[in-house]
Amino acid sequence: MAAGFITLIRRTFVAVMVGMAVAAAIRVRGRGGVPPQTGGWRELRDDELEAGRIGSDAAPFGRGRGPSGP
Amino acid sequence: MFGAGATGARIARMLAASARVGAVEVRDTDETRLREVSGSFDDTVVVGRGPDVPDSADIVVVATAAGTQAAVALSAVRAAAAVVTTSDEITETRDLLALDQQARQHGVPLVVGAGFMPGLTCLLARAGAAELDSVDEIHVAKVGTGGPACARQHHRALSSLAVDWRDGRWTRRPGGSGRELCWFPDPVAGRDCYRGALPDALLLVPAFPGVDRVTARMAATRRDRLTAPLPMMRRPHPEGGVGAVRVELRGRRASGRHVVVLGAQARPAEGAAVVAASTALHLIDHRPAPGAAGLASIPGPDRLLRQVAARRLRPCRFEGFALSRDAAT
Missing domain, CATH: 3.40.50.720 (NAD(P)-binding Rossmann-like Domain)
Known part of the structure; x- marks a missing residue:
């Protein structure tokens, strides 16, 4: 009974130590790279809202060109 | 009015x-x-x-x-x-x-x-489509609710059948399915979004002939999904907090495939x-x-x-x- 408990303790200790070693190795030797420094959301400028960029030639108003609902 | x-x-x-x-x-x-x-x-x-x-x-x-x-x-x-x-x-x-x-x-x-959605999302889809030669897919998503009536509709939508346009035909999917992490304009940022009974595909498909896929999703928490089939547990707030919408268009430009993502953030009622x-x-x-x-x-x-x-x-x-x-x- 006592021997089994000691074995459990020893194996748990070994597992924790191995886990810590792997984590340390990844932490030290891992190449995570630099997080993105550019990109993300930005507000559209006035010139991007001009007709030439968006296009004012929308599909004709009303139905009849596309499929109707299910 | x-x-x-x-x-x-x-x-x-x-x-x-x-x-x-x-x-x-x-x-x-x-x-x-x-x-x-x-x-x-x-x-x-x-x-x-x-x-x-x-x-x-x-x-x-x-x-x-x-x-x-x-x-x-x-x-x-x-x-x-x-x-x-x-x-x-x-x-x-x-x-x-x-x-x-x-x-x-x-x-x-x-x-x-x-x-806000549908509405602004339709306009943004039109704006994004102008950057592409052809639009293959449109995916819209939203976060937040406006007044109490909007909150009740949001609650109903999460437990009702969603309508998607996929490969040239309508498909029905269960509300609350199809989790996707969507990124919205700050300060909303990333939210898990799910299918819901949202009408966006009905409005977008006729406006974009030839589009292959149109889907709509809404942000929800675990509690929202858990309580969606039940009546609302408490009265909704007079108005929800900050919300956001996003529109993702995938299509072709010149010789390659491109993705355009547009969005906006505001209180949904505003x-x-x-x-x-x-x-x-x-x-x-x-x-x-x-x-x-x-x-x-x-x-x-x-x-x-x-x-x-x-x-x-x-x-x-x-x-x-x-x-x-x-x-x-």
Whole structure:
């Protein structure tokens, strides 16, 4: 009974130590790279809202060109 | 102006503030609510009663609870008034689109779903599509709710069947399925989004012939999904917090595939009011051909989007970054 408990303790200790070693190795030797420094959301400028960029030639108003609902 | 809720009251104030509008009449079935908000209106706004649309009305804006808008829209069409509706309910959107023939007969435009989503998302889809030679997929998503009626509709939508357009045909999927992490403009950022009973595909598919896939999702928490099949446990807040919408378009430009992501953030009731009021004013200046359709089909989307942006609902673009040195070159 006592021997089994000691074995459990020893194996748990070994597992924790191995886990810590792997984590340390990844932490030290891992190449995570630099997080993105550019990109993300930005507000559209006035010139991007001009007709030439968006296009004012929308599909004709009303139905009849596309499929109707299910 | 039908409806004096969180969205309707704002629309009335915006329309009254415009020099192009002579008079605004606001109606609501809730007399108490109407009295509460009437103090915030100026002298150009009068309070009306009843469901009938007078023949003298030029434009009728409907911001009542989802499920009650089609009847008002029909009255307005029969009175030969241009109509702007804000419904985000599938059945009602279908009913409003079905008024196309009557709108044509009476020679009036009927704008379906001129809110935050659908509405602004339709405009953003049109704007994004202009950057592509062909659009293959459109995926829209939203976060947040406006007033109590919007919150109730949000709750219902999460437990109802979703309608997607996939490979040239309609498909129904369970609400609350299809989790996808979507990134919205700050400060909302990343949220898990799910399918729901959202009408966006019904409005976008006719406006983009040839599109392969159109989907709509809504942000929800674990609690939202767990309680979606049940009645609402407590009364919704008078108004939700900050919300956001995003539109992702995938298609072809030149020889390659490209993705365009546009979005906006605002309190949903404020965002819906800006879009609805801007659309009503847009109809005064640029009367489209008679018929019923969503904002993705409205003529002059650039002018309407500029009006929306001028009212401090600024569209945003997501600009990605190269994941590798190869992709950057």
